[in-house]
């Protein structure tokens with residue numbers, strides 16, 4: 307069976323005053339209709355990996371890979387026009403803060419309807435129906451009222467649900483969620499995760515969940531890919547994360563608070579550039 311996504315030897319580079327900076331260094335992984343977490347500290351290359359898949363790295367940034375295949379089709383062979391049809395249609399991306407993605411001067415309804423009409427031929431009534439369905443799918447009860455509201459009238463959690471609704475309108479095969487809940491408080495975070503989880507189950511969608519929160523990824527994903535300094539240093543099943551072998555992953559785990567075995571002091575994560583050179587642990591994701 308063809309993988310939903312197959313990324314082979316992905317590099318993302320930026321020219322800097324001191325030479326080329328490799329933000330992503332030879333990342334390879336495959337994804338089925340499952341939830342794959344990408345975890346790592348700030349600057350480890352998680353977001354650049356997500357953006358590179360959608361070919362959203364702007365020049366002078368450069369993307370190289372043997373291939374980035376979606377359902378067997380190499381996205382690197384596509385023209386910019388063809389890529390526009392992939393973005394938002396077959397692959398959607400939810401970003402950290404909905405404030406930057408929603409248009410402040412349009413109502414939520416207008417934006418959802420516009421999103422639908424960009425991807426489907428249906429008329430106004432059909433678009434409106436679909437917009438309300440999507441708001442309901444992300445557990446917004448008073449969808450009619452929300453349709454008439456502007457983004458600034460929404461709380462962070464509502465804004466993020468609306469973003470997810472908008473991303474789901476075209477029924478994508480793959481959703482890339484980049485820190486989708488990190489701007490939300492913990493209880494709202496849980497609700498948004500549950501909604502995404504249900505959507506993955508109900509629609510058979512693939513999900514790439516990017517986060518710096520190891521606990522969250524371990525609970526929410528099927529498999530985890532751990533990045534350090536632009537490389538995948540370890541891949542494992544989420545429920546086996548506590549058995550992780552790589553020194554960086556072990557360091558991350560040991561610097562987390564534990565309720566079962568409280569420690570007097572949390573370990574401070576010491577970083578070692580050589581970790582990125584330690585061969586990756588675990589099966590190829």
Ligand SMILES: Nc1ncnc2c1ncn2[C@@H]1O[C@H](COP(=O)(O)OP(=O)(O)OP(=O)(O)O)[C@@H](O)[C@H]1O
Nearest residue numbers: 320327329346347348349350351352353354355518
């Ligand atoms: N335009 C650019 N020029 C040079 N370096 C860049 C550029 N954009 C990103 N980088 C660098 O690429 C590296 C990877 O960035 P990326 O955003 O993927 O990290 P991340 O793991 O997602 O971190 P965060 O959790 O903070 O978003 C970082 O060190 C960043 O400084």
